[in-house]
Amino acid sequence: MSVKPTVLKLGGSVITNKAKTLTPSLPTIERLTKEISRANVSPLVLVHGGGSFGHPLAKRYAIKEGYRKGDASQVLGFCETHQAMVTLNKLVVDVLIQNNIPAVAVSPSSCVVTKSGRISTMMQELLKRLLKNGFVPVLFGDAVLDSDLGFTILSGDQLVAYLAVRLKAARIIMGIDVNGLFTGDPKVDSSEHLINHITLEELRRMLARIGESKVTDVTGGMLGKIAELMPAVEKGIPSLIVNATKPNNLYRALKGERTVGTLIERGEKTVVRKNQGKKI
Amino acid sequence: MSVKPTVLKLGGSVITNKAKTLTPSLPTIERLTKEISRANVSPLVLVHGGGSFGHPLAKRYAIKEGYRKGDASQVLGFCETHQAMVTLNKLVVDVLIQNNIPAVAVSPSSCVVTKSGRISTMMQELLKRLLKNGFVPVLFGDAVLDSDLGFTILSGDQLVAYLAVRLKAARIIMGIDVNGLFTGDPKVDSSEHLINHITLEELRRMLARIGESKVTDVTGGMLGKIAELMPAVEKGIPSLIVNATKPNNLYRALKGERTVGTLIERGEKTVVRKNQGKKI
Numbered sequence: 001m002s003v004k005p006t007v008l009k010l011g012g013s014v015i016t017n018k019a020k021t022l023t024p025s026l027p028t029i030e031r032l033t034k035e036i037s038r039a040n041v042s043p044l045v046l047v048h049g050g051g052s053f054g055h056p057l058a059k060r061y062a063i064k065e066g067y068r069k070g071d072a073s074q075v076l077g078f079c080e081t082h083q084a085m086v087t088l089n090k091l092v093v094d095v096l097i098q099n100n101i102p103a104v105a106v107s108p109s110s111c112v113v114t115k116s117g118r119i120s121t122m123m124q125e126l127l128k129r130l131l132k133n134g135f136v137p138v139l140f141g142d143a144v145l146d147s148d149l150g151f152t153i154l155s156g157d158q159l160v161a162y163l164a165v166r167l168k169a170a171r172i173i174m175g176i177d178v179n180g181l182f183t184g185d186p187k188v189d190s191s192e193h194l195i196n197h198i199t200l201e202e203l204r205r206m207l208a209r210i211g212e213s214k215v216t217d218v219t220g221g222m223l224g225k226i227a228e229l230m231p232a233v234e235k236g237i238p239s240l241i242v243n244a245t246k247p248n249n250l251y252r253a254l255k256g257e258r259t260v261g262t263l264i265e266r267g268e269k270t271v272v273r274k275n276q277g278k279k280i
Numbered sequence: 281m282s283v284k285p286t287v288l289k290l291g292g293s294v295i296t297n298k299a300k301t302l303t304p305s306l307p308t309i310e311r312l313t314k315e316i317s318r319a320n321v322s323p324l325v326l327v328h329g330g331g332s333f334g335h336p337l338a339k340r341y342a343i344k345e346g347y348r349k350g351d352a353s354q355v356l357g358f359c360e361t362h363q364a365m366v367t368l369n370k371l372v373v374d375v376l377i378q379n380n381i382p383a384v385a386v387s388p389s390s391c392v393v394t395k396s397g398r399i400s401t402m403m404q405e406l407l408k409r410l411l412k413n414g415f416v417p418v419l420f421g422d423a424v425l426d427s428d429l430g431f432t433i434l435s436g437d438q439l440v441a442y443l444a445v446r447l448k449a450a451r452i453i454m455g456i457d458v459n460g461l462f463t464g465d466p467k468v469d470s471s472e473h474l475i476n477h478i479t480l481e482e483l484r485r486m487l488a489r490i491g492e493s494k495v496t497d498v499t500g501g502m503l504g505k506i507a508e509l510m511p512a513v514e515k516g517i518p519s520l521i522v523n524a525t526k527p528n529n530l531y532r533a534l535k536g537e538r539t540v541g542t543l544i545e546r547g548e549k550t551v552v553r554k555n556q557g558k559k560i
Contacts, residue, residue, distance in 0.1 A: 067413065075382045075414055083373055086385055090370060093363055102355045105366055110390035111403055123391055123403045129425045133347065134355055145409045 004170035005043035005131055006254070008036070009160045011176040012049025012141070014244045015092065021056050022084060024091050032175070032250055033099045039254035043131040045163055046096075046103070046138045049156045053088040054141055057081040058153050063143050064117075067150025078151050081143040082109050089140050096138065104135045108142040108154055116148045119162050127167060139163070157228035164232040164239075172232055173253045174225075175244025180262030181222050194260070199267025200233050226264060239264045284450035285323035285411055286534070288316070289440045291456040292329025292421070294524045295372065301336050302364060304371050312455070312530055313379045319534035323411040325443055326376075326383070326418045329436040333368040334421055337361040338433050343423050344397075347430025358431050361423040362389050369420050376418065384415045388422040388434055396428045399442050407447065419443070437508035444512040444519075452512055453533045454505075455524025460542030461502050474540070479547025480513050506544060519544045 010032060017023040036044070050058070058064060061077025068074055089105050096103035111123040130137045141156035157174075164172050184192035198206075207227055222241075229239045242249045242261035252259040290312060297303040316324070330338070338344060341357025348354055369385050376383035391403040410417045421436035437454075444452050464472035478486075487507055502521075509519045522533045522541035532539040 072382075072414075076377065076380060079373075079377050079382050079384055079415070082384055083370070083377060086366070086370055086373075090363070090366055093359075093366075097356065097359050097363060100356060102352075102359050104359055104362055104389065105387065106390045107385065107387050109384065110386045110406065113406060113409065121403075121405065123401075125393060125401065126390065126425060129393065129427075133425070133430055134352075135359070145406060145413070147409075150413055 003043060005045050005167050006041050007045045007047065007160055007164045007167070007169045007172045008250075008254070009156055009172070009174045009176075010046065010048040010092075010244060011174070012051030012054065012156070013177040014051075014175055015048055016051030016053060016088065018052050018055075021052050022087070023052055024088060026091070026095075028245070029092055029095050031247060032244060033095045033101065035248065035251035036096075036254065037099045037101055039251050041254045042134070044136050045127070045131070045167065045169070046092075046136055047156045047160050047163065048089070048092055048138070048140045050085055050088065050141045053084040054081060054143075054153075057084050058143065063151060064153040066146065066148075066152055069150075078143050081153075082107075085140050085142050089138065093138050096136065102135045103138045104130055106130070106137045106139050108139055108159060109144045112142075112144050112154060112159075114144055114146045114149075114152055114154055117146065117152050117154075119154065119158065120147060122162070122166070124166050127163070131167070155228065157225055161229050161232040164237050165235050169232070169237050172229060172237060172239040173250070174229075174239060174241045175250050175253075176225075176241060177243065177245050178222070179243045179260050180241045181226060195262050197263050197265070199265060200230070201267055203227075203230070203233075203264060226262075229264060233264050233266055236266050238266075283323060285325050285447050286321050287325045287327065287440055287444045287447070287449045287452045288530075288534070289436055289452070289454045289456075290326065290328040290372075290524065291454070292331030292334065292436070293457040294331075294455055295328055296331030296333060296368065298332050298335075301332050302367070303332050304368060306371070306375075308525070309372055309375050311527060312524060313375045313381065315528065315531035316376075316534065317379045317381055319531050321534045322414070324416050325407070325411070325447065325449070326372075326416055327436045327440050327443065328369070328372055328418070328420045330365055330368070330421045333364040334361060334423075334433075337364050338423065343431060344433040345429075346426065346432055349430075358423050361433075362387075365420050365422050369418060373418050376416065382415050383418045384410055386410070386417045386419045388419055388439060389424045392422075392424050392434060392439075394424055394426045394429075394432055394434055397426065397432050397434075399434065399438065400427060402442070402446070404446050407443070411447070435508065437505055441509050441512040444517050445515050449512070449517050452509060452517060452519040453530070454509075454519060454521045455530050455533075456505075456521060457523065457525050458502070459523045459540050460521045461506060461544075475542050477543050477545070479545060480510070481547055483507075483510070483513075483544060506542075509544065513544050513546055516546050518546075 146152040426432040
């Protein structure tokens with residue numbers, strides 16, 4: 001493809017009701033689809049999270065930790081976890097197609113193998129062909145096979161960074177259920193403020209502090225999420241985190257308009273200058 | 281894996297109501313699942329057809345014929361066709377899992393690329409790993425990307441033969457809606473009789489006669505279906521065609537018991553002798 005793709009993540013907490021097992025947020029999926037349709041960005045790769053579809057089952061059967069030899073219930077648990085994700089993916093893709101977006105479900109468990117939890121093999125040819133032909137591949141966090149662990153869970157976040165690097169993406173947009181990265185956890189302390197812009201260097205320092213003190217991630221897990229994006233940011237792919245639960249945020253982000261959120265960039269001066277006032 | 285897998289096809293005409301668009305035959309899917317569960321064959325690969333899910337949409341949008349450049353409706357038609365197959369596959373896999381069969385949906389469009397309609401690339405590593413870990417991969421005839429045509433339809437029958445060869449299968453069982461290969465079309469002339477056993481050489485002669493005379497396939501399309509299996513039969517993989525609409529036929533075939541049907545074998549005398557009275 002001639003134009004670099006956008007990799008868009010729709011968080012599991014956005015598109016599902018996390019409090020209720022196997023419950024989608026259909027009105028939100030429909031609203032976000034209309035925002036994607038209006039923004040009309042192409043080429044586009046979509047990745048969504050598991051929310052109340054994938055997480056409870058993955059946890060119950062300890063899928064992430066790998067295969068316990070001879071445990072038939074865990075083997076069936078892998079199947080149930082994957083199937084729950086297929087169910088959510090089908091809901092999302094159905095709505096996209098109904099809105100004339102040429103969405104094609106791509107099951108990570110059908111095209112990815114991991115090694116100790118990290119993607120080692122992926123059939124990239126297929127994704128490149130899909131994009132070349134004008135399709136919007138829709139992937140998701142999934143239960144996948146792992147050459148060391150037997151199987152494991154591949155997070156949507158890891159997938160986003162991997163795809164962005166391999167497909168030479170122009171940018172990553174992460175649509176989640178908070179405004180971005182805060183100095184602390186705003187759900188715990190409302191005085192914590194949003195970080196509008198962070199460089200790779202600053203991010204590394206924040207992560208190192210957490211590493212040294214061995215304290216819990218005070219940003220409510222957000223820093224860990226962002227850490228997954230680092231391989232892409234290192235390659236110069238800017239990543240914007242926006243609150244997709246609020247109408248029009250995703251639309252504005254896709255259009256490259258100013259949005260409340262956190263922009264993560266590699267941070268060399270030239271790169272920052274080049275992107276000023278432009279679509280990220 | 282140490283034991284050679286069985287590749288089992290469930291015909292689209294068996295698991296769907298072909299007369300009604302997008303209508304599954306759920307009682308049949310449930311009965312066949314119970315037969316598969318009782319037979320308890322492992323390793324097992326399942327492939328199902330499209331029936332009233334895949335065929336009407338594929339035909340409407342001429343997906344098999346390939347991409348007509350710039351036709352956005354056809355691009356969306358590809359998505360709809362694939363999504364209809366995902367819907368049917370989800371129904372099948374749900375029932376399998378409910379019956380404690382560790383079924384994992386594997387979307388051909390996520391792991392196969394064809395060239396002029398024939399499989400050119402497939403992520404086989406994934407299937408081998410699934411089988412090794414005790415899973416039952418469930419694939420299906422699907423809309424897939426094609427390096428010459430843009431996209432096309434990959435038939436479940438082609439997939440069956442390809443998988444059987446690459447996975448070094450012990451045998452192929454084709455569960456369809458007629459008793460097997462007849463001397464003519466039994467739906468047209470009831471005096472036509474069932475061919476219980478046919479060798480590759482005999483099959484080639486039958487196909488050549490059709491080729492020479494350019495007449496329609498008098499076997500009601502069955503010969504064309506069997507022709508797809510030839511690459512596997514050539515490798516010495518016996519293929520048994522049984523009527524899966526009749527209770528217990530599939531069970532008996534899986535158990536290697538005598539069943540009404542057509543057995544296709546490569547036909548060297550040694551091979552025939554070796555298989556007599558044994559599980560095919």
